[in-house]
Amino acid sequence: QKEVEQNSGPLSVPEGAIASLNCTYSDRGSQSFFWYRQYSGKSPELIMSIYSNGDKEDGRFTAQLNKASQYVSLLIRDSQPSDSATYLCAVTPGGKLTFGTGTRLTIIP
């Protein structure tokens, strides 16, 4: 079992709709969870971090964490074409940042 699993996509969402990205992880001891966005040819940039169960909102982005189910998700409301990118889920087993393979998101105008 991979440490961090994501659906690779591509995920296509109409502009203005909600994009939902999911991630599962295997290490129950992980305490920190991150979503990074990576545009093609660019470096990853942090968009959300979450450390406790529940929802965390930041503008159009909401991260959801369920440690019992070992599941973390990212919702993007009012999707914009500029949201088209690869979204990387990252978890910290043993304090080491471990990435999933990423989900490629395309927002269709």
Place this chain on the structure above:
Amino acid sequence: DTAVSQTPKYLVTQMGNDKSIKCEQNLGHDTMYWYKQDSKKFLKIMFSYNNKELIINETVPNRFSPKSPDKAHLNLHINSLELGDSAVYFCASSQAVLGTDTQYFGPGTRLTVL
């Protein structure tokens, strides 16, 4: 006011050569990292240094040797380059010793081995 910078941005070289990539951060962070992103875009940690001390050394061939002259710099030297070393290498930094807080990534170095 670049936060994490890397040089060079592109590196094209022949198999068997030795090359180095340099990284500098001006964020005042104590911890720096090297990551490799392969052709399938999978991003994996290679090394981590905290205050010039190696704290994470993943299963990386010993042809790869990181060096941290001070806590603002982390360089990566690669000996006897192989075709499989072709990838994008990212440097990153964070304040925490372990990767439990936000990491800031450099722009990446695209290495192509011919």
